[in-house]
Amino acid sequence: MHHVLCGLADNTALPAEFVDRLIAVADEDVAAHLARRPDLSHAQAVALAARSEENAVQLAHLGRLTAADVDPATQPDAALALLDEGAGDPEWARLLVADPNVERREKLAACPGLPPDVVDTLGADPDVRVVAELALWAAPDRAAGLARHPHAEVRRALAANEATPPAVLAMLITGEGLPPAQRCLVCDREKTPFVHDRNCPRLDCDLLPGASCDGSHESTLHDLRQAALRNPATPTAAVVGFADHPSALLRWALAARTDLPSQVYARLAADPTPGVRADLAENPAVDDTLIRALAGDRDSEVRRALAHHPHVPLDVLADLTRTTRTGPTLLPRIATASPTEVEELARSPHPALRMLVAQRRDLPPGIRDALAADPDAKVVKSVAAHPGLSDAQLRAMVDRHGVRVAARVAANPDASPALLEDLARHDPPVRKALRAVARHPDATSSALRDCLPDEQARPLAAGHPALPPHLIEELLTDTDWQVVEAAAANPSLPRAVTTGLLSLP
Template sequence: MSHLLCGLAANPALPPELVDRLVARAVSATAADPDDDIAADLAYALSERTDLTPAQVLALSAHDEYAALRLARGGLLTAADVDPVARPRLALVLLDERAGPAEWARLLAAHPDGEVRWTLASAPGLPLDVAQSLAADPDIDVVAELALWTDAPEVAARLAVHPHAEVRRKAASNEATPPAALAALITGEGLAPAESCRVCDREEVPFTHDPLCTLPDWGLFGDEACAGGHESTVRDMLHTAAENRATPPGAAALLAGHPSMRIRRALAERADLPASLYARLAEDSHPAVRQAVVANPAIDEPLIRALAAADDDRDIDRSALARHPRVPLDVLAHLARTVRIRPEPLPRIEAASPEELAELAASPHAAVRMLAARRRDLPAEVRDALAADPDAAVLKTIAPHPGITEDRLRAMVARHGVRVLVKVASNPDASAALLADLARHDPPVRRAFREIASHPNATVQALLPCLAVEETRARAAGHPALPPSVLVGLLTGEDHAAAEAAAANPALPRPVMEELIAPRA
């Protein structure tokens, strides 16, 4: 029964008075047993609604902490409704949403619970005096968290020279840290050596943590080490500095010869380095670094062409070049014929001119014609030519394009059957009659049922076959085209997911909603 109530709680057509009855039911059940999981599930489901009245919000938040947190995130619970002393977690959520007063931050910065101060340290827009107070916190985890998240450059700069290496590491990741401070973390110029790290806080040095250690509650990650110079923390600090977009390119480039593959890969992912450095990293000994160069949108055309021609490098996936926004069209056509390209929009194809699209669509190679077929705003003549293509792979790519006539869609299925049926079913203009025929196709195509079950044009004739399949029953149960008699039958079925979806269906009649809410004898 709980799954039906949760479904009702999500029903957008649930009348306000029935929402009120559901809230009252959740509140009374929670008051009777605070550990009642069913009541907690119902309260949480209700907290996802956006049409709750202020009274309903207060009732839910007073009796269920998780619902209260969600309501605060959603903006329905305001600062006027929260006592920061009694409910600091709620106050922290509102501060994180910039919906709490500065006085709360000052209050919680002195909270005796370190976890509260640690959470506060990541809140945006903290008053400067609060940030400075947290920067002097006795708990180094609180200070490190502030170093990671503070948006005050003066505080971030102070923490970048903190004597604890872990705080410096977090500051190296923060884009609010001034560029000069980030550069100093790489070069060490004007920077005193760190005095401690997470490793030497816990262990006598020299110490290296077993990389394969799986013991719980150790407090250290695998491969963390300190021989007096806080080696693993310094390495990780350089890595985060290399990743940080605020780090000056000149300082970051100094790390190009670093022995850590992770640092070199982070450099290869940056978009602001000289072309010569990308060319150097493209010849790195580690394939992960070379692959990062391949996927970098900042590399220039000569390097793109060189990488596309590197057929002998089997360790990298050159299909990433197809997603490069400046890949030359002839290189993209070459890649289409030689590597597998994922079925997703390609920036170069999205930017192609009508003339370029027509040229691609006229290619003798099906893989190249498929490139043009990826666009969803093709000129009508190009679209129709591709919709009549003899190759099934081209038809699968073009089939979801809006504007294709029903006759052309049916012709695709007649020629290639199950090979194109799923994509035809996903066409936004597929008619109710076509969807019904696709749902009854022999042999049935189960993957097509997913498209049909959520298609806005589907009618009960198309949805009934979807309800007969376990994988798509719940999806179809939520379709508003289902008649009440079918929905009521689903409510009493053994498939709880489908029953919950039926309860959430806006087509569910009000008398049925009332019956579900009515207390059981």
């Protein structure tokens, strides 16, 4: 019954009085489904929130409650959720900042628009987790003070905050102008020097694997620098020196930045770590010269990343497709290709290029039709879901290429009900095609019946409104809970069945 009620809570055809009945009996799981109903009234949201604070928190985050609906004294977590969404009463913060529960104070520190006196109190909190959370979200005018905090964890959090002023980020990353940090999470708990075992057997230990401190808080400082390098607000002058740093993780963080001098990008292109070169290959700031150099990289992941560069020249992309599998995805450079380039790509002698352009869903009819008749199955598979293809064209694709294109044909929005029935009965069965048929809005009851034996298509078919009501009712007792929930959520579930499930008069 639990999964039936969860499904009913998602049923878009459920009348308001049935929703009220569900609210009256909802446990936490059912309530979570109810909270997401687009037709949930404000009165229903308030009634649902009254059943538990967990419900109230979810509803607050979803924007279904107002400040007038929540009492911060008895519902502090819901009040925090509203404050986090910018919909709470700022006065609540003065009550919550004194909460003995450190996790609540930590959540409060992440909320926007807090009164200045509350921010001051949080900045002096005895638990470093609260101050670090405040630093992560602090406004620029608070950054300089937090940068001088004696705990390295607070400084690390501030380095990740994109609102931290560039001058403060530069101080954090170099240490210049700041007193040395006095503590870190490692030396708070362990006698130094200490290196945390990467296979630590202690169940109550939450130190990161490899965390270390010899008195200089080195692992936290490393994490601080990594956060600052990834922070786009950190000044270029403060980061360029890390291109030759012995830490691959710091060089890796640098590779995605778009504000570096060309000579720094050139050094990173020769980095021994493939991940550094791969991130660099996707970086839109890399120029044509470096793109062409990276195209010859020995690592396939680097070449694959380069294929996703938004400005990769088409001749380079053509060469990449000969040595690198990019998969059937719409690459950024293909998505922005001009009409002339699209026509050239569609006529390319290389099937991989034709496959890539076939992923576009805005192709002119002539190019679309030519690709639909392509002799290469990869090309046809890519274009098969394109809207505007006729039933005859879709059938011809399946006749020529069979199981290799059946699933994508079934996903075509213009696939006819008769074609979907034929695909559902394809011999041999194509499991991906069955799932596509079960999702298709034009699938017939006959096609859906043929999808039911497949364990992955069955939940999809169970929720399809074209499934006959008697089959929907039968699936309410299925052994697969996903099928049960989908059937209960089916808008074609007979009202009489719903009434019985909810024991309504």
